[in-house]
Amino acid sequence: MARLFGTDGVRGVANKDITAELALDLSVAAAHVLAEVGAFNGHRPVAVVGRDPRASGEFLAAATVAGLASAGVDVRDAGVLPTPAIAYLVAEQDADLGAMLSASHNPMPDNGIKFFARGGHKLADELEDRIEARLRDHWQRPTGGDVGRITQLADGADRYVAHLLATLPHRLEGLHVVIDAAHGAASEVAPRAFREAGAQVTVIGGAPDGLNINDGYGSTHTEHLEEAVVAAGADFGIALDGDADRCLAVDAAGNEVDGDQIMAILALAMKEQGVLRGDTLVATVMSNLGMIQALGGAGITVLQTAVGDRYVLEGMKHGGFSLGGEQSGHVVMLDHGTTGDGTLTGLMLASRVAATGRTLADLAGIMTHFPQVLVNVKDVDKSALDANAAVADAVRAAEGELGETGRVLLRKSGTEPVVRVMVEAADREQAAAVADRLVGVVKAELSL
Secondary structure, eight states, X not given: OOOSOBBTBEEEEBTTTBOHHHHHHHXXXXXXXXXHTTTTTTSOOEEEEEEOSOHHHHHHHHHHHHHHHHTXXXXXXXXXXXXHHHHHHHHHTTOSEEEEEOOTTXXXXXXXXXXXXXXXXXXXXXXXXXXXXXXXXXOOOOOGGGSOOEEEXXXXXXXXXXXXXXXXXXXXXXXXXXXXOTTSXXXXXXXXXXXXXXXXXXXXXXXXXXXXXTSSOSTTOTHHXXXXXXXXXXXXXXXXXXXXXOEEEEEXXXXXXXXXXXXXXXXXXXXXXXXXGGGEEEEETTSOHHHHHHHHHTTOEEEEEOSSHHHHHHHHHHHTOSEEEOTTSOEEETTTOSSOOHHHHHHHHHHHHHHHOOOHHHHHTTSOOOOEEEEXXXXXXXXXXXXXXXXXXXXXXXXXXXGGGOEEEEEEOSSSSEEEEEEEOSSHHHHHHHHHHHHHHHHHHHBO
């Protein structure tokens, strides 16, 4: 049986895979498991619950709140707020756990639930497994005054925006920024934070109706933002996703600035400010070689992890580093938050533009993208990849051909019978030719 929890909580089609019954049962099980491991320290526990604006989030949040309260947890319902806001509020409210109802950048019919431990940290795999194992267990229900109480955390947005503004090293007066909020959870707080920081703000994708989240807008659909920035004559724009835990950008000419470029800009700024701990950025193996070489030339080490924000976060915590993220725009700044925060990322990017007086395009020019070719080789025995000598020989030969001007990455899909072949090189033709040869070897050696 497949594990219920994925790399970012439980996710699926709302009211089919993610039902009210499942949300309630997961919440009860989470309360019981956290109580068993001593997370509540013997006191009456408190939880913060939030959601993105999907229509299904209304009943799923209600079920989550009901489950927690029925298990004796006092609930502070924060309503519609970004995922990083809920993580922040769990810590700020000194709560024992948190729950967020969101499917991030997924289409509207999907939804999901993720839990946060005390301090706003994601739960460890071991705790998620214990929660899954405890689903629908028989339990002694509290009665009378022992049931949880539910209150509205009406000033949650105010507290979160104040936190964002307190992090800024430089205000944003003189900047005109277009914000694409993906009709998502940050539709109100992101424009408000930028305006209160001094920027002129134009908003697109900022009218959520419960049905339009991520629909043609946001970080997976930047074409509207590119057009809006140019039409408004703005300095740049940022694109958030549905729960606003990631951020991509667009320069004044409408060119996309991806997560690698954003991390390079922020890493250099933090090194200059003396807050880039260990002079190290933590990124995944998918980050472009151009970023790694550019930062290396500036005295910054790039520590690479497996793909997935949880692996980035593990690497950051293990090494005590302050900045990490992914090419997708999921950027973590541990001095200011426990998870990726798209609004915070955008604010820090804008602060760097304002402080230096340079354009975003100029700042992003610190790195040159190496052409990258990615091929998904389907219907192969991915389990045999690591032990296959012919594939290993082909990879070594490719690496020898590319030298320091390129790299090769073969990795197994976590969910499909697929091997991903990625090649970077100084020019696209070489990258494509090397990738084609490797794909041929993989097919010949690993075909099912």
